Every structure is written in structure tokens, then in C-alpha cells.
Amino acid sequence: MNDEQVIxxxxxxxxxxxxxxxxxxxxNCPKEIYDLMLECWNRTECERPSFREIxxxxxxxxxxxxxxxxxMNQIKVPIC
Incomplete structure (x- = not known):
């Protein structure tokens, strides 16, 4: 979105x-994390998760x- 579209x-x-x-x-965002994001964007405050719940x-x-x-998975071991 450009600036005008955001506004x-x-x-x-x-x-x-x-x-x-x-x-x-x-x-690469897991569905569970995206679902949490959507909950945080809920218009109704009481339907948003609290910081403690997050x-x-x-x-x-x-x-x-x-x-x-x-x-350990990222370490490259040289092969001789």
C-alpha cells in the first residue's frame, strides 16, 4: 500500500x-502467528488479546x- 491507500x-x-x-x-509466517496478528487488529478492544495473553x-x-x-544447523564444516 502507498501512503494514500494507508490513510x-x-x-x-x-x-x-x-x-x-x-x-x-x-x-514464512506461521498461520498461528498471523491469526494472533488478526486478533490484535480487532476493532473491539475487549476482543483483542491482552499483553499477558500474547x-x-x-x-x-x-x-x-x-x-x-x-x-549448529547453519555451521558449514569444510570437507577435506
Missing amino acids: ENAGHYYRNDNKQIYLPQPV QMFLQRKNMGYNPKDEK
């Missing part, structure tokens, strides 16, 4: 005329994640 889209969102456009799911969601997504494992 126009914000107007649609403000007027709640169902013409607003939500950003598409980014490449934190808990992200903690659950990261359970068992070890950045060292990812680094």
Missing part, C-alpha cells in the same frame, strides 16, 4: 464500513526452542 484504509477501519484491508500473511501464547510457541540448535 484511506484507516478511514474505512474508523468508519467500520467493512471496506478495510488487512495486510496479507507474511511469507506473552503466554509466545512462550508456549517457544517451548523447547533452543537457538543453539539453529546455529
Whole structure:
């Protein structure tokens, strides 16, 4: 979207005329994360997740994640 389209889209969102456009799911973004993003963009405040809920969601997504494992997969070992 260019600047004018963003401003126009914000107007649609403000007027709640169902013409607003939500950003598409980014490449390599898991569906669960995109669904969370959509929840955060909800017009009704009480229907948006709280910061605590977002934190808990992200903690659950990261359970068992070890950045060292990812680094080990990226190390290139020269073949002699």
C-alpha cells in the first residue's frame, strides 16, 4: 500500500464500513502467528488479546526452542 491507500484504509477501519484491508500473511509466517496478528487488529478492544495473553501464547510457541540448535544447523564444516 502507498501512503494514500494507508490513510484511506484507516478511514474505512474508523468508519467500520467493512471496506478495510488487512495486510496479507507474511511469507514464512506461521498461520498461528498471523491469526494472533488478526486478533490484535480487532476493532473491539475487549476482543483483542491482552499483553499477558500474547506473552503466554509466545512462550508456549517457544517451548523447547533452543537457538543453539539453529546455529549448529547453519555451521558449514569444510570437507577435506
